[in-house]
Amino acid sequence: MPSLLWFTRDLRVHDNPALKLAADSDMLLCTYVVDPDWFRPGRFQSRPMGEHRWRFLWQSLMALEAELKTLGQRLHIAWGNPVEVIPALCQRHGVSVLMRSRLVGSDEAAQWQQIVAALPKVQAAQVETQGLFRELDLPFALEDMPETFSQFRKKVERPLLPPRPPVDPPRSLPPAPGLPEDDRGRCPQPVMVENDPHQGGEQAALAQLEDFLFTTQGIATYKETRNALDDWSASSRFSPWLANGSLSVRRAAARIADYERQVQRNDSTYWLYFELLWREFFHWNGQFLGDRLFSRDGVSNRARAVSFYPHRFRAWCEGTTQYPIVNACMNQLRETGYMSNRGRQLVASCFVHELGLDWRYGAAWFEEQLVDYDPASNYGNWQYLAGVGADPRGLRQFNLEKQGKTYDPRGDFVERWQGNAAQPVGLHTVDAADWPVAPGDPLY
Ligand SMILES: Cc1cc2nc3c(=O)[nH]c(=O)nc-3n(C[C@H](O)[C@H](O)[C@H](O)COP(=O)(O)OP(=O)(O)OC[C@H]3O[C@@H](n4cnc5c(N)ncnc54)[C@H](O)[C@@H]3O)c2cc1C
Numbered sequence: 001m002p003s004l005l006w007f008t009r010d011l012r013v014h015d016n017p018a019l020k021l022a023a024d025s026d027m028l029l030c031t032y033v034v035d036p037d038w039f040r041p042g043r044f045q046s047r048p049m050g051e052h053r054w055r056f057l058w059q060s061l062m063a064l065e066a067e068l069k070t071l072g073q074r075l076h077i078a079w080g081n082p083v084e085v086i087p088a089l090c091q092r093h094g095v096s097v098l099m100r101s102r103l104v105g106s107d108e109a110a111q112w113q114q115i116v117a118a119l120p121k122v123q124a125a126q127v128e129t130q131g132l133f134r135e136l137d138l139p140f141a142l143e144d145m146p147e148t149f150s151q152f153r154k155k156v157e158r159p160l161l162p163p164r165p166p167v168d169p170p171r172s173l174p175p176a177p178g179l180p181e182d183d184r185g186r187c188p189q190p191v192m193v194e195n196d197p198h199q200g201g202e203q204a205a206l207a208q209l210e211d212f213l214f215t216t217q218g219i220a221t222y223k224e225t226r227n228a229l230d231d232w233s234a235s236s237r238f239s240p241w242l243a244n245g246s247l248s249v250r251r252a253a254a255r256i257a258d259y260e261r262q263v264q265r266n267d268s269t270y271w272l273y274f275e276l277l278w279r280e281f282f283h284w285n286g287q288f289l290g291d292r293l294f295s296r297d298g299v300s301n302r303a304r305a306v307s308f309y310p311h312r313f314r315a316w317c318e319g320t321t322q323y324p325i326v327n328a329c330m331n332q333l334r335e336t337g338y339m340s341n342r343g344r345q346l347v348a349s350c351f352v353h354e355l356g357l358d359w360r361y362g363a364a365w366f367e368e369q370l371v372d373y374d375p376a377s378n379y380g381n382w383q384y385l386a387g388v389g390a391d392p393r394g395l396r397q398f399n400l401e402k403q404g405k406t407y408d409p410r411g412d413f414v415e416r417w418q419g420n421a422a423q424p425v426g427l428h429t430v431d432a433a434d435w436p437v438a439p440g441d442p443l444y
Helices: 017-022 051-070 082-092 106-118 149-156 202-215 218-225 239-244 249-262 267-294 310-318 324-336 341-354 359-369 375-386 400-407 412-416
Strands: 002-007 027-034 076-079 097-101 123-127
Touching (some): 017 097, 027 051, 027 082, 051 359, 076 082, 106 267, 202 218, 324 341, 324 359, 341 375, 341 400
Parallel strands (some): 027 076
């Protein structure tokens, strides 16, 4: 049966159950859709896709194409709204089976529903490729999703529920249909950066996995080092590859287990898996919440009074607030597309508590800037820090001065990322279309 595999956040050949399924077709069209809306100003003053993530994504697509070639396939890059592009491709090539990974995100879910409705004769399947577990593995129904991370962890921790083992890559793939040139020439030209440590693609992802676990053995001391603000080797740096699926989280978990068997097991090895469980928690939390993952009040019943001050928002984005540690983190983010977990907590706390801003603007800026942007982790963490998410403690406000003294005692980090205040960031002007988000808006 002719099939179409729509690659999304699963840009890999290793441990890809969707690709494995697609390997059984007699003709296969492997497609990735670049949506022009990603590059246009959206809600909350930001664009969905900033320069850093686009560069990384582009590299990941090129790397995926090279992997597919070794299996006798190719990657068709389409430019357009998936709701139009996917049905048109299916019709043109007589596709009878459509496959995609099951994704978190209400836009993604709505798109899928529209596509399926437009193709009544096509068999459509969403495959679980994103998590350590499949929904069926969970010891609870999704509608009974535990409210907090601790409750979740206690139900799914090893050895109670071991992660799913990775699946082998297919040995070969069915042939692709004859296709004209794809739309890659219409996509924005990514801006390449010299010596960028974030190189997209699954080979770079697997190299980083092996490096952190077996070469440098950063995993052995991870629990002590993970809070560093600015040290590549202090944490795993798996996040960008996990976010677009160039790295399978099951492969990462399996290699952590190998390290524990072959080298050593200690608090740090436990902690790295523990952090993957945080990712897992936010993944299922996002599946469970649907639209509420993006709503102002999240899972809290109380409506929080929030406001929006354009000058404060701008200062936060540009790294010109009165808080040096926040400014340094924000400059680091703009310049590299990455910020440490500690930094993210500090700047989010500042955004909500010190600056009194609506958390969704901060989350949208992260979405634009982060090379590892992932809807479930980003919006879930922001809700958590804004006191409207899965946090039993409610509000979390960090003492920024104290945090600066603890994590940057000599001021090296602040000095390094002083930034260039003369370069304003490309924010979109506030207008009635994007502020305030009014009652009746699905994101209200
Ligand atoms: C406000 C805010 C926004 C965030 N947005 C994102 C995002 O868009 N994408 C993203 O991948 N992470 C996000 N995080 C989580 C975390 O900051 C990053 O995963 C981490 O900094 C990535 O660096 P690392 O790979 O070296 O992490 P490590 O410390 O090495 O952790 C290993 C892996 O565990 C997972 N992980 C660790 N901490 C968390 C966490 N708090 N939540 C979810 N997963 C976690 C990640 O997959 C990470 O790669 C956010 C955190 C905050 C506070």
